[in-house]
Amino acid sequence: MLVEPEQSKQAVTADAQREEIIKAVIEEIRPNLRRDGGDCELIEICGNKVMVKLTGACVFCKLSSATLEGIQARLVEKLGELVRLIPVAGPARVSL
Template identity: 75%
Template sequence: MLVEGEQPKQLRVSDADRKQMIRAVIEEIRPSLRRDGGDCQLLEIDGNKVMVKLTGACMFCKFSGATLEGIQARLIERLGEFVRLIPIAGTGKARH
């Protein structure tokens, strides 16, 4: 029962919609990264963990931590829930 002035809890999006939203956020960021010779690839989504790989110039950039924080903040804002962005080093194939 809702108390007056309370907002109903946001309905959780389906897993397919959630994955699409995560992909969309990464695609929004990619042009900026590519302009500087880098990229971000989505590797895997496991619950609230989103694994990504920074490539190209992003791998060695001293601002890569800020880039990852920005992507995570945008994901949290878009999804309306906490997600943890986990950078994965090395070679790996993207698994959407």
């Protein structure tokens, strides 16, 4: 199927806006995590999957699952669509 240039530009613009919203939500949450010695990094966005890495105190925190649920809820609220927040371990693969 051929994609018209205008449709392609709109898709790229929508993806860029979506990525900016995701980054903004994570940046909004980070100061609260840093206050307690933790952090959250955006690793990758793949469709409706948003991969993040918890670092510092968040790694072993008993409330990390609640933190992830809160971030996911905020993403869904801001994007207006269902996304799946996936925590990843190890070093960052992609710097966004």
